[in-house]
Amino acid sequence: MKKTLYVLFGILFLVNNTVFAKQEAPKQDFFNKYFFDVHLINSASQIAEAKKNPNQRFLERLMTHSLQYNDVQSINVESNSGLQRLFSINDGFQERVLRKVVYWLNNSDRVNEKIEVSLDNPSNKLTLKMANNEVITIEPAYTCVVHNKREICTTKEGELIVSENRQKVRLKSQSLYDWLNVGWRKEVDGLTKEELLEEALFTRYLYHLGPSYSDFFMCPKINIEPINGDPRRHLIFGSALNYLGHHGGDYDKLTFSISDSNLTGLKVTNVKIEKHISQEESEKQCRTFD
Template identity: 45%
Template sequence: MRKLVILIMLIVGLFSQKQLVNANMQPKLKKEDVLFVQVNRLYGGTRSFKENDGYEEAIISKVVNWINTASPSEGVIELESNKTPVISIMKIKMKNGDVAVIEPAYNCVSENQVKTCTIADGEVIFTGNNKKVRLESFELYDWLLVGWKYESIGAPKDELLEETLYTKYYSYLDKTYSDFVLCPKIDKIERINGDTRRHIVHVSALNYSAHHGGALFDRIHIALTDTPENGVKINKVTIQNGISEKESRMQCRRES
């Protein structure tokens, strides 16, 4: 019985040690520390996503989240030969001057003294902070290979229209709500008695002060009427405190 207990303790200890090693290998980046992300493809061009662009900042946030939530994976990290081309590579430039690199991972098989390496589906190699680790993330892998090419250039037309409308209605708000300028959305709009010039509008936005503070966002909900004879009239304002991270990402169109 005593031997069985000792054996179980050894197994638990080894498992815990492996978990600790994996945890130490897991890269952790902060979105606010990233200056820009640049992707280069061997055949297919290049593109940069900058931190100071409001729309591209959301893309950087998405990429950083994939890196931080990727799972450490076992397999080849360093290829012995330079014959295998790097078909796509991502460079992440930090504000302190550091650069992290992400490239596809490979699986290698030796047969008849010939080693063949093929790209590993869903896996990448992360190099940064003097360490190199193999990670599994299908989202990050797909984006590295092709996804970045299909990101919209600038905010979509519907977002720009919503921002324009919100800016108009924002000027009618009391200064008490001046902080609510982030990720504005037109939640609902309807005609009054079918008249194309008169509308009931429901809009919302997040408080900017929580943007870099690490706190949960608050969300404002505004109900108003917009008519030629009376102009804009704010009918109701409510504040939803501490919404979930998922809700805030949906508000900013970063999650469906």
């Protein structure tokens, strides 16, 4: 009798454990899925955060097109004849040069061919000093051939070598290549005549919006179109960023339109302020290059 009871008890125990295990399986699946998904989410956020990390290696950020112009403290360009120029982020006009160079780097293409040669004394050499004290050098890419037992090296059109310590990457950027060869010598420490005229016109029309808009004078842009082809009547479109955004935080963007006629005078037709615009939008507003 006791043996029969033991056998029945054992069967009931096994059945009960089997049912319990089946009931718990979905919970275990949910548990695994929850923590696995959280791990994936954390990994994605870590990748996004790494792109924002100013201490991330320069070449890593270059390959992900995530360089920021304010990560660069200064740019020095020197020719093999000894001519050189320094552009600093602490100078309002020179800062635009930093924006331009970083924009070209972010929009460059990787060249997967072998880096043939790096000259000790290239025709022009660009040195970037970064906020994290890294020093990056950029120089034209060269191709060398031996002719009559003499090595002749010529620059590879549109191609550059970027060096970080002993690591080198070959890039193609026609705009940066042209600037490194010639353009840096022609950079103006101040506004061009066209920019001075644009600022004067912008200030004239901004005045008619009233004093509450006086902070919007960063990176002004203005476009003037005749109304129905009449040279006496024009429609003015203006835009600019607020100066306070330059000292931290996000920029606000002002856009307005005004009809200007020597028959009826000035009339404001539209005014709009866009709060906390993205960094991409602010750079687009300030960009004066392709």
